[in-house]
Amino acid sequence: MTPEAVTAIGKRAEAMLDALALISADPGRLTRLYLTEEHRRAARLVAEWMRSAGLKVRMDAAGTVHGLLPAAGDGPLAGKRLLVGSHIDTVVDAGRYDGTFGVVAGILAVEELRRRSVALPFGLEVLAFGDEEGVRFPKTLIGSSVVAGALRDPMLDLTDAEGVTIRAALAAFGGDPDALDAEAYRPEDTLGYVEAHIEQGPVLERLGLPLGVVTSIAGQARFRIIVKGEAGHAGTVPMAIRRDALTAAAEMILAIEAIGMIFDIGHAGEEVARTAIVATVGEVKVLPGAGNVIPGEVRFSLDLRAAEDAVRVGAEAEIRQRIGEIAARRNVDAVVETVHEKPVATCAPAMVGRIGTAIGRVTGGEAHRMMSGAGHDGQAMCHLGPIGMIFVRCRGGISHNPAEYASPEDMGLAVVALVETIIATSG
Numbered sequence: 001m002t003p004e005a006v007t008a009i010g011k012r013a014e015a016m017l018d019a020l021a022l023i024s025a026d027p028g029r030l031t032r033l034y035l036t037e038e039h040r041r042a043a044r045l046v047a048e049w050m051r052s053a054g055l056k057v058r059m060d061a062a063g064t065v066h067g068l069l070p071a072a073g074d075g076p077l078a079g080k081r082l083l084v085g086s087h088i089d090t091v092v093d094a095g096r097y098d099g100t101f102g103v104v105a106g107i108l109a110v111e112e113l114r115r116r117s118v119a120l121p122f123g124l125e126v127l128a129f130g131d132e133e134g135v136r137f138p139k140t141l142i143g144s145s146v147v148a149g150a151l152r153d154p155m156l157d158l159t160d161a162e163g164v165t166i167r168a169a170l171a172a173f174g175g176d177p178d179a180l181d182a183e184a185y186r187p188e189d190t191l192g193y194v195e196a197h198i199e200q201g202p203v204l205e206r207l208g209l210p211l212g213v214v215t216s217i218a219g220q221a222r223f224r225i226i227v228k229g230e231a232g233h234a235g236t237v238p239m240a241i242r243r244d245a246l247t248a249a250a251e252m253i254l255a256i257e258a259i260g261m262i263f264d265i266g267h268a269g270e271e272v273a274r275t276a277i278v279a280t281v282g283e284v285k286v287l288p289g290a291g292n293v294i295p296g297e298v299r300f301s302l303d304l305r306a307a308e309d310a311v312r313v314g315a316e317a318e319i320r321q322r323i324g325e326i327a328a329r330r331n332v333d334a335v336v337e338t339v340h341e342k343p344v345a346t347c348a349p350a351m352v353g354r355i356g357t358a359i360g361r362v363t364g365g366e367a368h369r370m371m372s373g374a375g376h377d378g379q380a381m382c383h384l385g386p387i388g389m390i391f392v393r394c395r396g397g398i399s400h401n402p403a404e405y406a407s408p409e410d411m412g413l414a415v416v417a418l419v420e421t422i423i424a425t426s427g
Contacts, residue, residue, distance in 0.1 A: 001416060007408050007412050009108055009416065010409055010412030010415070017096045023041045034133075034135075035131075035169040035175070039130050046103060047065050053110045053114070056069075061177070062170065066125055066126075066127060069123065076121075078121065080122045081189060082425055083185075083192070083381070084102075084106040084126055084193070085102055085125075085126050086100070087100075087131065089133050090133065090135075091133050094402070095401055095402055098200065098404060101414075102197050109419045121426055127143075129142075130142070132376070136169075137158050139166070139339070139340055140340055143377070144378075144379075144381050145380040147183060148184065148384040156180075158339075185384055190384050191385065191386075193385065193388070194355070194388045194389070194418065195376060195377060196392065197392065198393075198394040198399060199212065199370075201373060204393040211363060211367065211413055212359070213347075213359055214370060214372050215347055215369050215371055216307070217371075217375065218305045218306060218307050218344060218372060218374075218375070220312075222341075223301070224301060225249070225252065225300050225301075225302060226335045227248050228332060228333045229297070229333075231293055231294055234291075234293060234294055244295060245286075249284070252326050255326065256279050256319055257279065277311060278373065281301060281303075283299075286298050305373060307373075319336075320336055345378050345379040345387065347388050347389060348388060351388030354425065355367070361420055363413060376389065390414050390418060392411060393410050
């Protein structure tokens with residue numbers, strides 16, 4: 001393909017992403033959460049694009065949009081499917097490329113396959129998952145976990161900030177919490193899962209490369225820490241005898257940061273990075289939350305990630321120990337609850353090879369192999385079969401931010417690399 005034709009595909013992707021970005025719960029910024037009216041509107045738009053591309057469309061019981069291009073003929077692979085896609089939910093005040101580009105790329109790849117009159121011996125299915133981020137509920141990867149048969153029933157009783165369970169939200173949305181098990185695909189019917197996604201980091205930009213191939217997705221765990229002290233009058237309780245939950249939590253958060261900085265993944269070489277962790281406290285709630293009352297309770301989140309599960313588990317143990325020590329010294333109670341855990345997901349070598357070859361073909365250079373520090377739907381889909389990911393350069397490495405950006409040129413290359421990967425899967 002000519003560079004102009006590739007860029008034209010990228011510009012189509014950009015226009016589609018702009019259209020999706022208009023669907024938001026917050027005026028002036030992009031926020032689109034799972035099982036909301038905004039999710040419904042985005043799903044309808046994606047379904048419309050899928051139908052225009054010639055796909056057979058349905059929405060499953062978990063709110064995932066499926067678009068199927070049936071196999072051509074009745075050969076030995078006709079009953080199998082290659083899955084591509086990503087998610088259409090966002091964080092609060094999001095960028096417009098995270099997740100949604102992978103869905104758009106899948107649809108555009110189908111259009112390009114049709115333009116080339118490629119007849120695939122297997123089914124090709126584009127998936128638009130409704131929840132990957134885990135913003136509304138304390139559980140990520142809900143849509144992909146359902147498809148992979150990895151969602152467990154007790155998870156449906158998790159609640160959002162308003163006390164609404166996943167089970168109730170699904171029913172209100174028009175889904176069916178009792179039919180989720182029936183939505184699981186069988187590994188023997190699946191050829192794998194491929195996702196195109198912005199890198200969400202600065203590596204490709206620093207290397208001057210438009211695309212990269214992912215070798216693994218870092219393991220991740222999320223925790224809720226509850227610190228309970230004793231509320232009291234800000235003017236009458238002496239400093240030395242206070243059981244201040246907030247100052248205790250502040251010391252705990254600084255201890256978490258210190259553990260995370262033992263290795264600095266941002267400046268580490270590949271070998272050191274394998275033993276690095278990143279630890280983030282992104283939410284803090286103080287009770288009762290009055291300026292003249294000593295805080296009696298604090299709840300805060302912890303996101304912990306590492307390239308190796310053993311490293312992450314070891315860091316978790318050290319963090320739990322430090323929180324316990326601080327709580328004992330400050331005479332407060334502290335509980336650490338695990339709300340989400342995903343091990344490292346390794347991309348299948350054969351898939352990595354096909355994607356790497358495809359990237360080399362469309363860019364004219366060797367594909368850079370890299371780990372993903374961010375979580376992706378592939379962490380659930382790996383329970384179903386082999387996974388692979390194409391990373392796309394993003395400006396400044398910025399993501400989860402309105403300044404998130406990938407160029408039409410790079411997005412076009414990613415779509416074409418996805419097309420070449422799909423064709424190579426044919427054997």
